[in-house]
Amino acid sequence: MATLLVKNIHTLVTLDAARREIPNGALFVRDNVIEQVGTTPELPQTADEILDLQGRHVVLPGLVNTHHHFYQTLTRVIPAAQNCDLFNWLQTLYPIWANLTPESVFVSAQLAAVELMLSGCTTASDHLYVFPNGSRLDDEIQAVQETGLRFHASRGSMSVGQSQGGLPPDSVVEKEADILKDSQRLIEQYHDNSRHAMLRMTLAPCSPFSVSPDLMRESAALARSHPGVRLHTHLAENRSDVEYSLATFGLTPGDFAASVGWIGSDVWHAHCVQLDDKAIQQFGQTGTGVAHCPCSNMRLASGMAPIRKMLNHQVPVGLGVDGSASNDTSNLFNEARTAFLLARVREQDASAMTARDALELATLGGAKVLGRDDIGALAPGMSADFIAINVDRVEFAGALQDAIAALIFCQVNRVDYSFINGRKVVDQGRVTTIELETLIEKHNRCAHQLIHP
Numbered sequence: 111m112a113t114l115l116v117k118n119i120h121t122l123v124t125l126d127a128a129r130r131e132i133p134n135g136a137l138f139v140r141d142n143v144i145e146q147v148g149t150t151p152e153l154p155q156t157a158d159e160i161l162d163l164q165g166r167h168v169v170l171p172g173l174v175n176t177h178h179h180f181y182q183t184l185t186r187v188i189p190a191a192q193n194c195d196l197f198n199w200l201q202t203l204y205p206i207w208a209n210l211t212p213e214s215v216f217v218s219a220q221l222a223a224v225e226l227m228l229s230g231c232t233t234a235s236d237h238l239y240v241f242p243n244g245s246r247l248d249d250e251i252q253a254v255q256e257t258g259l260r261f262h263a264s265r266g267s268m269s270v271g272q273s274q275g276g277l278p279p280d281s282v283v284e285k286e287a288d289i290l291k292d293s294q295r296l297i298e299q300y301h302d303n304s305r306h307a308m309l310r311m312t313l314a315p316c317s318p319f320s321v322s323p324d325l326m327r328e329s330a331a332l333a334r335s336h337p338g339v340r341l342h343t344h345l346a347e348n349r350s351d352v353e354y355s356l357a358t359f360g361l362t363p364g365d366f367a368a369s370v371g372w373i374g375s376d377v378w379h380a381h382c383v384q385l386d387d388k389a390i391q392q393f394g395q396t397g398t399g400v401a402h403c404p405c406s407n408m409r410l411a412s413g414m415a416p417i418r419k420m421l422n423h424q425v426p427v428g429l430g431v432d433g434s435a436s437n438d439t440s441n442l443f444n445e446a447r448t449a450f451l452l453a454r455v456r457e458q459d460a461s462a463m464t465a466r467d468a469l470e471l472a473t474l475g476g477a478k479v480l481g482r483d484d485i486g487a488l489a490p491g492m493s494a495d496f497i498a499i500n501v502d503r504v505e506f507a508g509a510l511q512d513a514i515a516a517l518i519f520c521q522v523n524r525v526d527y528s529f530i531n532g533r534k535v536v537d538q539g540r541v542t543t544i545e546l547e548t549l550i551e552k553h554n555r556c557a558h559q560l561i562h563p
Contacts, residue, residue: 114139114494114532115157116169117150120501121513123170125473126489129466131514135169139494142306142532147488166502167526168513170469171488172232172260172495173442174476177342177380177401177430180222180236180250181207181215184557186438196348196410200277203435207240208282209563212249214556219253221553222440223261224541226431229441230525232260232495233476233485235401235430237342237380239266239316240282247296251309258535258543260495262480263300264314264342265293267329269321275358277319286325289315293332303338305484306493308531310338317344318366319354326370334376340481341372342401345379348412352384364389373398378479380430381406382420383413390416394423399479402471404448405439406432414456417449417471418463428476443522446472450518465518494532497525 115138122135124147136153138146146153163169185191191202215238226234238250247265254261270276271283293313301311313329315321326343333339346352346363355363364385367373373392378399385393385400393400402415420427429445431437446468453463477486484493499522501513509516528536535543 111141112159112532113157114159114161114529115154116161116163116498117153118163118165119150119167119169119498120163120165121168122147122488123168123469123514124489125171125470125487134165137169137488137496139532142494144488144490144492144494146490161527163498167498167500168517169488169496169498170517171473171486172497172528172530173230173446173472174428174480174486175226175231175234175430175442176378176399176428176476176479177403177432178222178226178234178236178440179238179433179435180219181210181238181240182433182435183218183222183225183440183553184214184560185435188435188561191435194410195350196412197277197350199410199436204278204282206561208242208279209560210240210245211243212245214560215245215249216253217549217552217556219250220257220544220549222434223254223257223259224544224546224549225440226442227257227259227528227530227535227541228524228539229443230497230499230522230528231442232497232528232530233262233480233482234259235262235264235312235342235480237264237266237314237316239268239314241284242282251300255309256543257541258530258533260308260485260493260530262310262312262340263296264312265296266314266316267321267325268316269325270319283320286322286328289325290328290332293329297336297339301336301339306531312340312342314342317351318359318363319351323359323370326372330371338481341377343372343379345382346384346389347381347407348410349384362386362389364392368392376481378426378428380432381412381415383407383415385416387419390420390423390425393420393425397426399426399428401430401479402427402449403430403432403445404452405445406436408448408452409436409438414452416456417453418457426475426478427471428479429472441523442472443517447518447521465515468518469514495530496528498527500526
């Protein structure tokens with residue numbers, strides 16, 4: 111088993127139970143698991159691989175992305191969708207997404223994964239819910255596995271088209287029997303519920319306005335028949351979402367989720383911008399999670415999610431960058447900084463969220479939302495997922511009296527090092543697993559073909 115020593119860390123941010131922040135820190139890793147954490151003099155001085163950070167880097171747990179749509183990197187800043195709210199934005203883009211192919215799903219997934227990794231993400235959940243022209247979730251899974259990203263793949267779905275009162279065109283919906291059959295296949299083929307797993311499955315009917323209540327119930331029953339398979343959907347994203355739920359089901363989004371069994375510690379919902387107080391209390395009592403996507407919510411004018419209230423009610427909250435057609439970037443540090451600032455604006459309280467609160471959302475919060483106790487902190491027995499950021503950069507000049515808070519108050523666009531499952535995937539700011547220039551070229555070609563078929 112290979113060993114790795116990372117030493118002379120400026121500050122090691124453990125986010126362990128004691129929230130230790132260790133000056134002149136060090137990590138000792140055996141294979142893919144952290145074995146020791148402490149100061150540099152306390153730890154072994156030899157290993158198969160040694161990374162000496164020379165006192166210039168903050169090291170912290172890798173960031174966890176709890177909501178994304180990787181394929182949307184292909185449709186960033188589409189002019190007709192730039193100034194739309196959620197429903198109009200979707201209706202503008204659905205016809206373009208109907209042109210997706212297995213190749214474009216593969217290439218966009220790699221691009222999104224690499225962009226996340228370069229900005230500090232080590233674990234990501236993605237929600238793919240449109241499968242035209244022979245596209246399969248397998249295309250995305252295989253693409254991401256090549257990048258080295260720890261991955262939670264969501265088998266999304268849409269089954270209620272416009273002819274049945276739903277929002278998506280009929281051309282991009284599937285039959286519910288086919289959705290459930292494919293969901294079963296994917297779980298059996300790919301889901302790994304073991305500790306330190308690199309790939310897990312989620313069932314994720316897209317939204318209350320694109321699937322039936324029956325599919326929600328049956329997906330929940332199927333997921334719960336397999337250990338560790340979780341449930342994910344969009345909920346209460348904006349006022350139109352709430353109005354649809356009231357008009358169609360006679361229920362608020364929170365009550366609708368409860369009526370179909372989508373409440374519990376194995377469920378997390380994206381956005382929840384317009385979640386009412388009753389639902390927030392119920393989510394906290396049941397451990398139902400939320401993926402907070404502040405940049406997307408601002409971009410689509412959906413509103414400001416009441417994150418401080420959710421946290422006060424013990425709702426598990428993680429961060430998500432959401433789709434790259436509604437953000438339009440995939441930078442989790444930027445998402446954490448935005449969440450931090452937006453909470454202060456919403457509450458009109460400069461203490462509503464601290465920099466360390468925001469870092470916890472991006473790490474431990476995301477881990478809890480995804481049902482993992484092996485990521486999100488740096489401690490013995492945890493997965494060797496960590497990132498290093500050089501503090502000798504222009505963005506941090508004058509900020510080193512609190513280098514940890516600087517990660518949120520200042521701007522982090524790219525990490526210097528990233529290790530996932532003990533493997534170095536970013537080395538001095540460059541991804542090691544994929545040839546990036548070639549990938550960008552392929553991606554731009556696929557994007558052009560998608561938009562101009």
